[in-house]
Amino acid sequence: MKKILLVLLFLTISINGFSQFFTEKTSNKLQKGITKYEGYFTFYYDDNSDKLFLQIDNLDSEFLYVRSLSEGIGSNDIGLDRGQLGGGVVVHLKKAGNKLLLVQPNLDYRAITDNKEEKQSVKEAFAKSVLHGFKIKETKNGIYLVDATDFFMRDAHGVAAKLARSKQGSFSLDKSKSAFNLDRTKAFPKNVEFDVLLTFKGTAKGSYIRSVTPNSGLITVHQHHSFVELPDNNYKPRKFDPRSGGYPMSYLDYATPVNQSIKKQFIRRHRLEKKNPDAAISEAKEPIIYYLDRGTPEPVRSALLEGGSWWNQAFEAIGYKDAFQMKMLPEGADPLDVRYNMVQWVHRSTRGWSYGSSISDPRTGEIIKGHVSLGSLRIRQDFLIAQALQAPYTNNNTEDDFALQMAVARIRQLSAHEIGHTLGFAHNFAASTNGRASVMDYPHPKFTLKNGKIDFSNAYDNKIGDWDKVIVSYFYQDFKSDEENQLNKIIEDATAKGFKYLSDSDARSQGSASASAHLWDNGGNIYDELYNLLKIRKMAIANFSTDNIKTNQPYSVLEDVFVPLYFFHRFQTEATVKLIGGLEYSYAVKGGKETVVKQVSGVTEKKALQAILKTIAVDEIAIPKEKLSLFPPRAMGYNRTRESFKSDLGVEFDAFGAVETASEMTLNLLLHPQRASRLVAHKSLQKNQLGLDELIDELVAKTIKKSHKDTYYQELQNVINTKVLEGLFYLASYENQYKQVNAIVLFKLDEIKSIMESKKSSGVQKIYEASLIKMIDGFVKNPTKFKKSAAPTIPDGSPIGSDYQY
Numbered sequence: 001m002k003k004i005l006l007v008l009l010f011l012t013i014s015i016n017g018f019s020q021f022f023t024e025k026t027s028n029k030l031q032k033g034i035t036k037y038e039g040y041f042t043f044y045y046d047d048n049s050d051k052l053f054l055q056i057d058n059l060d061s062e063f064l065y066v067r068s069l070s071e072g073i074g075s076n077d078i079g080l081d082r083g084q085l086g087g088g089v090v091v092h093l094k095k096a097g098n099k100l101l102l103v104q105p106n107l108d109y110r111a112i113t114d115n116k117e118e119k120q121s122v123k124e125a126f127a128k129s130v131l132h133g134f135k136i137k138e139t140k141n142g143i144y145l146v147d148a149t150d151f152f153m154r155d156a157h158g159v160a161a162k163l164a165r166s167k168q169g170s171f172s173l174d175k176s177k178s179a180f181n182l183d184r185t186k187a188f189p190k191n192v193e194f195d196v197l198l199t200f201k202g203t204a205k206g207s208y209i210r211s212v213t214p215n216s217g218l219i220t221v222h223q224h225h226s227f228v229e230l231p232d233n234n235y236k237p238r239k240f241d242p243r244s245g246g247y248p249m250s251y252l253d254y255a256t257p258v259n260q261s262i263k264k265q266f267i268r269r270h271r272l273e274k275k276n277p278d279a280a281i282s283e284a285k286e287p288i289i290y291y292l293d294r295g296t297p298e299p300v301r302s303a304l305l306e307g308g309s310w311w312n313q314a315f316e317a318i319g320y321k322d323a324f325q326m327k328m329l330p331e332g333a334d335p336l337d338v339r340y341n342m343v344q345w346v347h348r349s350t351r352g353w354s355y356g357s358s359i360s361d362p363r364t365g366e367i368i369k370g371h372v373s374l375g376s377l378r379i380r381q382d383f384l385i386a387q388a389l390q391a392p393y394t395n396n397n398t399e400d401d402f403a404l405q406m407a408v409a410r411i412r413q414l415s416a417h418e419i420g421h422t423l424g425f426a427h428n429f430a431a432s433t434n435g436r437a438s439v440m441d442y443p444h445p446k447f448t449l450k451n452g453k454i455d456f457s458n459a460y461d462n463k464i465g466d467w468d469k470v471i472v473s474y475f476y477q478d479f480k481s482d483e484e485n486q487l488n489k490i491i492e493d494a495t496a497k498g499f500k501y502l503s504d505s506d507a508r509s510q511g512s513a514s515a516s517a518h519l520w521d522n523g524g525n526i527y528d529e530l531y532n533l534l535k536i537r538k539m540a541i542a543n544f545s546t547d548n549i550k551t552n553q554p555y556s557v558l559e560d561v562f563v564p565l566y567f568f569h570r571f572q573t574e575a576t577v578k579l580i581g582g583l584e585y586s587y588a589v590k591g592g593k594e595t596v597v598k599q600v601s602g603v604t605e606k607k608a609l610q611a612i613l614k615t616i617a618v619d620e621i622a623i624p625k626e627k628l629s630l631f632p633p634r635a636m637g638y639n640r641t642r643e644s645f646k647s648d649l650g651v652e653f654d655a656f657g658a659v660e661t662a663s664e665m666t667l668n669l670l671l672h673p674q675r676a677s678r679l680v681a682h683k684s685l686q687k688n689q690l691g692l693d694e695l696i697d698e699l700v701a702k703t704i705k706k707s708h709k710d711t712y713y714q715e716l717q718n719v720i721n722t723k724v725l726e727g728l729f730y731l732a733s734y735e736n737q738y739k740q741v742n743a744i745v746l747f748k749l750d751e752i753k754s755i756m757e758s759k760k761s762s763g764v765q766k767i768y769e770a771s772l773i774k775m776i777d778g779f780v781k782n783p784t785k786f787k788k789s790a791a792p793t794i795p796d797g798s799p800i801g802s803d804y805q806y
Helices: 002-019 118-125 159-165 208-210 300-309 309-316 378-389 403-421 467-476 481-495 524-541 557-567 570-577 601-612 625-630 655-670 673-685 692-702 711-733 739-758 763-781
Strands: 033-039 042-044 050-057 063-072 084-096 099-104 129-140 143-147 169-173 191-204 218-228 248-253 263-267 288-292 325-327 341-346 354-359 367-374 448-450 453-455 583-585 597-599
Touching: 050 129, 050 448, 084 129, 084 354, 084 625, 129 248, 159 191, 263 300, 288 309, 288 570, 300 309, 300 325, 300 341, 300 403, 309 325, 309 403, 309 467, 341 403, 354 403, 378 524, 378 557, 378 692, 448 524, 453 524, 467 481, 481 570, 524 557, 524 601, 557 625, 570 601, 570 655, 570 739, 601 655, 601 692, 673 739, 692 711, 692 739, 711 739, 711 763, 739 763
Parallel strands: 288 325, 288 341, 341 367
Antiparallel strands: 033 042, 042 050, 050 143, 063 084, 063 218, 084 099, 099 129, 129 143, 169 191, 191 218, 248 263, 354 367, 448 453, 583 597
């Protein structure tokens, strides 16, 4: 009996305790240690227990739930960055017994109709998700109080899973070392923000996590949650067109007539309206404003503000005045507050990607918050490229302003690029074929030779591109009537002016067939630009000396500066090789005027091949003998990293390894199975196309048939020849390609064996060539046993300043 009375007394005290802080909105009588936050949702924080309670007074009303990472890990390879958005979903709260369920409806399947039963039938046909069940602590006048502590104090961002996927170890949340972060927990009329410090405990297995944590067994990050009022229904979605340069927001509408597509696609964009719709030029009702991280230093700060503001040029072209603006984030404002479009300056232990992401209304595609994350180390890579190309430290001078200006110019372009993603725009990797048509391409610095010197003045563009004006027009232009035809006209006019648009899937694969879509390339005539870069590279290597580093810096730093110079041609090589077995095509539509698809001409293929073969010519990729004395074994504290040359010679610099790496880079592209199969297919359709047999003949002529009197050059030629044979072995043994490819390569291997046997070499060279003959015999006898030897790993290249956007 006594036990029952004690339990009843405890329950009474608990209920009375809750009611002392769960009060009417007008009351300020709160229990000691409890803080009330009034906003879009009213909530209470209890300092006595580190618990947070939500007050729910509007069930079944949809709102936006956003999760993100407010404080990250700092590793590009792991990918958990400060300010990383985790997406936004529509949710609503529904009462079920003694719980309030947080429900995410399935918006991928809809019925846009006035028929309620039809809507309901689709709703019931596909699964929804209940994200959480909040136990009701108290009810008063139809208002509910729930303990939301467990909902917020969880690994909503998937940190532990990400660490496991990246093989960094097994970690779990340690709630005893986790707590609410009240400095970033705030309430506003249309959004509430919750921030939580979370500690994960476990055993670190990977080097990435050990390199960025003070105690790799205890990893503490901050996760952020936002409840946001959804926009009103005055936004009008705009039709997606594959030629428009944007990302589609898609769903299936089961109320669609049978003779129309059930799949509905709209672009993602910000809401923008003129104050005066009838005026040729008008201010916006609400301009699009992006705010810059206050932690960004100069001169980066000014560069980001200037580069981002380039977009206003495009908005002016469609009749808006000051519709796009860049400002500094107000002091004290939270970068993850959904009211602010942000450009964040993000630090990592190594250089890495920058990206532009956004939170949009899943119902319509309206962008609510644009959020850019820029890696702070990327500016240093462009500086390093300039430092390698032109020695700035002659006679102990510090004449490196040219390098700084080039790096800052890249940051301006990068700002515009990543903001472009958050405006709704996709990469346009074909833009470089029209000069500098878009900041949404990846630009390689553009150099020319003037009076025997490298000219840096035009390395990067200083304005928005003409293609960018096209996409802003498609996304944000106002139309009083006939919108669909007007949008189509924008694209047709752009096509008539020669603009091309191709995006990620057409550019990133090593076996890509696109003759236009490339990363980090320059020029409409791609192989000519490769010749230009090789010429600049050769001159810069000839001039390379201790003047490329500052006095008192170790020679190990000089070796690191040499890396981007030695591989300076790598991206233009990749662009040029895509002309071989390449296609010209577009995202064409019926009735449009775009090129549907055609083969790159045989003439162009053959010119491209000659340029490519120059990248595996000994006199082009051999490090001059006199330069080898610049690269002693690494100094204490300056060990090799992923961005260094690798060596098979222990502590000694490996000139052979550099050539092996460079030649394998080219050969992996040139002898790609998909490319080889396309050569066979294209040759069958048009006799003037480059054939696979012709390609191999030219490759053999420029490598295996070559000989040099200089023993250093000859040994490097032997290195290249081995990689050629291994590349052909790989192609001959590859199964998922046309069998004609296997047959052609095997036949050519027999010819190569005959060439080797006919050579009249002597000494060590004769021994080496005999080993190549044995390699061919061994492969032909049992190709399934072939295992390609790995060349020293090529140092990191991308991002020069940017690369992948999610």
